[in-house]
Amino acid sequence: MRFHAITDVPGIARVARYYADVWETTLDVLSTETLHCVRHAGGATIGAFDGDELVGATTGLFCPDGSVYSMIAAARPGVGHPLKLAQREWAAGLGARSMRWTYDPLVARNARFNLVKLGAVVTEYTVDFYGPMNDGVNTGESDRLTVRWDLTGSREPHEPEPRGEVTATAPDGEPLRRTDGERIWCRVPRDIVQVRKDSPDQADEWRVAVRAVFVDAFADGYVATSMSRDGWYGLERR
Incomplete structure (x- = not known):
């Protein structure tokens, strides 16, 4: 290569x-x-x-x-x-x-x-x-x-498991947002491209739901630092 x-x-x-x-x-x-x-x-x-x-x-x-x-x-x-x-x-x-x-x-x-x-x-x-x-x-x-x-150093990625209270539900009926009071976790589909092909309306619902979590979290001073293998973003305060 x-x-x-x-x-x-x-x-x-x-x-x-x-x-x-x-x-x-x-x-x-x-x-x-x-x-x-x-x-x-x-x-x-x-x-x-x-x-x-x-x-x-x-x-x-x-x-x-x-x-x-x-x-x-x-x-x-x-x-x-x-x-x-x-x-x-x-x-x-x-x-x-x-x-x-x-x-x-x-x-x-x-x-x-x-x-x-x-x-x-x-x-x-x-x-x-x-x-x-x-x-x-x-x-x-x-x-x-x-x-x-x-580009000047390296951040050691960490992937804390989602935990705490479920505070919002995703379009598929499963948890969307969890929080333990310090961190926030937000779930996205494993394959949104396939969701868009199978159900464009549900894909739109996912966008709106995830948007609400992120906009509120960033307004409160959070950044996203991790993504689990099963689709959970991890957000923590700056």
Whole structure:
């Protein structure tokens, strides 16, 4: 496996097509023109290659505050972690001390990757971040969590078991929110993509329910620091 920044227009166009394929849309997720402008402005699109095959890509911008904003990332299973480390190496080479990006709060596997595998922290919940979306992966309102990844050290992930009083019920009739008075736990579906295919209405109910937990928790000074294997976010005070 090799990783390198893509700087030529044909290569950038290939990445644009790759992003569209991953998001199962004929529309541009990020166009060739946009990706080339990002590169020209000092950002980078880093590709992951298995031989000549493009198996992952991520695009980031260097920000005025000295951080990197990761705009998008997609990869074949098993490639995401080394690809993110390659982006981290690029960012550190510019002197960046942290990296930020957003993701869908209902996608448990992404949450576990971000919070447990990388050791990042969720610091913000934004309602309908992009406005309504309609591609092969996303439909309806686009709530997003913002992740902050410290590039100067490593946070030891911990995964305390959900405990305490059940204070809210999920759309599937099972517990949604638990608290022991100090920590808060919030559950999401194990596979929201499948829920969206099987029952779009229930998927909307999940979004609204999880939104309520996170918005209130962040307003009270919490951040999300863990995701269990069975779909429970762990939130604790800053």
